[in-house]
Each structure stands twice: as C-alpha cells, then as structure tokens.
Amino acid sequence: MKNMREKILDVATLLFDARGINASGVDTIIAESGIAKATLYKYFPSKNQLIIAYLREKSDRFYAWLNQKLQSRKANPKEILYELCGLVEQWITTPEFHGLPFHIASVEFPDPAHPINSYSVELSNELQHYLMRIARLAGARDPDTLGQQLAIIFEGAALIERLSPGSGAASRAKKAALTLIEASL
Amino acid sequence: MKNMREKILDVATLLFDARGINASGVDTIIAESGIAKATLYKYFPSKNQLIIAYLREKSDRFYAWLNQKLQSRKANPKEILYELCGLVEQWITTPEFHGLPFHIASVEFPDPAHPINSYSVELSNELQHYLMRIARLAGARDPDTLGQQLAIIFEGAALIERLSPGSGAASRAKKAALTLIEASL
DNA sequence: GGGTGTGCAGACAGGTCTGTCTGTTTTTAT
DNA sequence: ATAAAAACAGACAGACCTGTCTGCACACCC
Numbered sequence: 001m002k003n004m005r006e007k008i009l010d011v012a013t014l015l016f017d018a019r020g021i022n023a024s025g026v027d028t029i030i031a032e033s034g035i036a037k038a039t040l041y042k043y044f045p046s047k048n049q050l051i052i053a054y055l056r057e058k059s060d061r062f063y064a065w066l067n068q069k070l071q072s073r074k075a076n077p078k079e080i081l082y083e084l085c086g087l088v089e090q091w092i093t094t095p096e097f098h099g100l101p102f103h104i105a106s107v108e109f110p111d112p113a114h115p116i117n118s119y120s121v122e123l124s125n126e127l128q129h130y131l132m133r134i135a136r137l138a139g140a141r142d143p144d145t146l147g148q149q150l151a152i153i154f155e156g157a158a159l160i161e162r163l164s165p166g167s168g169a170a171s172r173a174k175k176a177a178l179t180l181i182e183a184s185l
Numbered sequence: 186m187k188n189m190r191e192k193i194l195d196v197a198t199l200l201f202d203a204r205g206i207n208a209s210g211v212d213t214i215i216a217e218s219g220i221a222k223a224t225l226y227k228y229f230p231s232k233n234q235l236i237i238a239y240l241r242e243k244s245d246r247f248y249a250w251l252n253q254k255l256q257s258r259k260a261n262p263k264e265i266l267y268e269l270c271g272l273v274e275q276w277i278t279t280p281e282f283h284g285l286p287f288h289i290a291s292v293e294f295p296d297p298a299h300p301i302n303s304y305s306v307e308l309s310n311e312l313q314h315y316l317m318r319i320a321r322l323a324g325a326r327d328p329d330t331l332g333q334q335l336a337i338i339f340e341g342a343a344l345i346e347r348l349s350p351g352s353g354a355a356s357r358a359k360k361a362a363l364t365l366i367e368a369s370l
Numbered sequence: 371g372g373g374t375g376t377g378c379a380g381a382c383a384g385g386t387c388t389g390t391c392t393g394t395t396t397t398t399a400t
Numbered sequence: 401a402t403a404a405a406a407a408c409a410g411a412c413a414g415a416c417c418t419g420t421c422t423g424c425a426c427a428c429c430c
Binding site: 189219220221222223224227 | 406407408409410
Binding site: 018019020022023099103104106107108110111120121124125128145148149151152153154155156157159160162163164167168169172173175176179180183 | 204205207208284288289291292293295296305306309310313330333334336337338339340341342344345347348349352353354357358360361364365368
C-alpha cells in the first residue's frame with residue numbers, strides 16, 4: 001500500500017469531525033483504520049502532527065472547493081462577493097459539516113502556547129484575510145472591516161447551525177451578510 | 186464554613202475559563218481551593234454537575250448584568266436594542282472574558298447525547314430567544330430573524346476576539362449589528 | 371534464496387483522569 | 401463538655417491516554 005498516510009488521515013478526519021479531537025484516541029484511530037500503531041507513528045511522529053495535518057487538509061479542501069465554485073462563474077468581483085454568501089450557506093448546511101475545524105481545535109487546545117492553538121489562530125486569520133481580499137476586489141469602502149464582519153457572521157452561523165441544526169441560522173446569516181455587503185459598497 | 190459550595194464553584198470557574206473544562210481536573214480544583222476531595226464530591230456528586238452549575242451561574246450572571254445595565258437606562262425599546270450592542274461589545278472586550286461558556290462546553294462535549302451538550306444547546310437557545318424578545322419589543326419587522334442574526338454576530342465576535350484579541354472584532358461586530366438593526370426597523 | 375523494507379499484533383511504561391474509601395482532625399451545637 | 405457533623409489528607413481502584421518497543425509475517429529485488 002502506498003497510500004497509508006492518506007488512509008490514516010481519512011479515518012482520523014472522520015473521527016475528529018464526529019467525536020472531537022481529544023475524544024478520538026490513537027488506539028481508536030488505528031482500530032478503525034486497521035493499521036498498526038507503529039505505522040501511524042511512522043507517518044505522523046506524534047498525534048499533534050496528525051492533528052496539524054488534519055487541520056491543514058480541511059482548510060485546503062475548503063478553499064479549493066470555494067475557489068473552484070467561484071471561478072467557474074467568471075463573474076465580476078461584486079458578483080463574486082454575493083456568490084460567496086450562497087456558497088458558505090451551502091457549505092454550512094451540508095450534512096458532512098461539523099463546525100469549523102480550527103475553531104474546534106482552538107477550544108480543545110486553549111493554551112496559547114500550544115502549537116495547535118497557534119496553528120488554529122493562523123487558520124482563522126487566513127480565513128479573515130481571504131474574505132478581506134475578496135471584499136477589496138469587490139470595491140468595498142472598508143474591505144478589512146467587511147471581510148472581518150463576514151468572517152464573524154460565517155463562524156457564528158457555523159457555530160449556531162451546529163448547536164441547533166435546522167434553526168435557519170445559515171440562511172439568516174446569508175441574509176445578514178448580504179445586508180452588510182450592500183451597506184458597504 | 187457555610188460557603189464551601191460557593192468557594193468550589195468560584196475556583197472551578199476560574200480554572201474552566203482559563204484552561205478549559207476538560208483540562209481542569211478535579212485534583213487541580215481541590216488543590217487550588219484548598220478543600221478535600223470528599224468535600225467537593227459532597228456538594229457536587231460528579232464533575233458533570235459541577236460543570237452544569239458553572240454554566241448556569243455564568244449565564245445567570247450575564248443576564249443579570251445585562252438587564253441591570255439596560256433597565257437603568259429606562260430607554261424606549263429601540264434605544265434598548267442599540268444600547269445592547271454597545272454592552273455586548275463591552276462584555277466581549279472585558280479582559281475577564283474567555284469566550285461564551287456554553288459554546289466552549291458544546292465543543293468540549295460534542296456528543297449530542299451527553300447532558301452537558303444538551304444543556305449547552307439549551308443555553309444557546311436561551312440567548313437567541315432573549316435577543317428575539319428584545320427585537321420584538323423594538324418593533325423589528327422580523328424579530329426572530331434579527332434576534333438570531335444578532336446571536337450569530339455576537340457569538341462569532343466572541344470567538345474571533347478570543348482567537349485574535351485586539352483585532353477589532355468586537356467593535357466591528359457592533360457596527361455590523363447596528364447596520365442589521367437599522368435595516369430591520 | 372538471502373537480505374531488506376514494510377506492516378501487523380500487542381505488551382508495556384508512565385502519565386492522567388474520575389470517583390470511592392479510610393482514617394484523623396477540626397468545627398459546631400447543645 | 402460532649403456528641404455529632406463536617407472537613408481534611410491521601411491512598412486506591414479502574415479506566416484511559418500517548419508513545420515505545422519487541423517479535424513475527426509477508427513481499428520484493430537482486
């Protein structure tokens with residue numbers, strides 16, 4: 001097998017998403033993926049590095065999906081901003097969605113000195129800057145403010161949608177985002 | 186001592202806020218508060234019940250503080266809505282603020298069948314309904330939507346302010362909330 | 371066919387956690 | 401002053417965690 005690393009990461013992703021990171025022990029991961037413990041520790045020298053890889057891949061996949069959807073529209077920058085809101089709503093209400101991973105990680109590892117917490121902060125900033133960039137391209141009056149406001153709304157909606165699924169948080173968040181965008185252009 | 190329960194809860198609150206719930210063991214709580222383990226288990230038959238008490242008290246204190254501040258203004262309902270945004274910003278940027286407790290608890294106990302998760306959902310709904318009620322009193326066109334949108338913004342801001350303190354999330358969230366309120370009246 | 375790399379199975383060490391239990395000491399009430 | 405209640409100190413059980421290590425099986429390549 002060449003794709004051992006991939007298999008481990010896939011199983012870990014499923015478990016981390018469904019049960020949380022700390023609640024998913026290494027023993028569970030190896031049992032679930034049918035590999036030996038030594039193999040896991042060969043590809044990921046520590047559980048922390050496995051978690052980092054999980055966070056990195058989750059993030060990469062999200063941006064890849066978003067960029068692909070946005071670019072296929074070939075719309076002008078303003079339309080991209082509008083389109084974005086719909087895509088985020090879609091992302092959040094997907095049944096496979098379990099909350100923003102870096103957000104969950106930052107709560108499970110609250111010590112700012114812990115590498116996973118630092119990395120979560122990094123990923124959170126990444127999302128904010130991504131949204132600020134789009135806001136800038138769209139010609140928002142204060143793109144940094146609008147970008148961070150969108151990040152706030154998306155993360156809040158992800159949280160509430162996870163706590164009370166089906167309460168309409170995602171669609172109301174989309175509406176709120178559109179209101180802010182219109183007020184900012 | 187009559188206030189053993191109170192002392193335990195105070196120490197637990199400090200630890201839960203600063204280091205997280207799962208990271209604060211019973212042994213740490215008793216060492217930090219100088220009581221015996223049996224005493225803790227007398228007042229709180231399990232750690233879960235201590236956590237529940239912590240969540241309940243945090244919530245109570247928040248609403249008490251908010252109501253007191255809001256009522257002292259004796260303003261009309263619309264002004265209360267505006268005032269609320271400033272108070273929440275103030276609350277979030279207080280140095281003692283460590284994130285919304287029920288939100289943190291729901292991440293640390295992600296299993297929906299776990300009593301702490303259920304209770305977190307309850308407290309999250311409580312906040313949403315509190316905000317919906319104020320929106321209704323203020324005469325919002327769609328108070329349930331506005332209330333939930335405010336909850337989304339406040340929780341998102343709390344999260345980002347905790348992840349990147351000093352990034353201006355709280356004040357931008359306040360601005361966003363005011364924009365939504367004006368658009369909804 | 372022998373050597374090398376890869377993976378499996380599982381024991382083990384050393385730490386942490388919650389919760390119980392046994393004594394001893396201190397406080398409180400009558 | 402004496403009896404009862406409460407708190408202390410800390411050992412202990414039983415479970416879980418990460419990470420290491422040993423021994424064995426299989427495959428591949430020269």
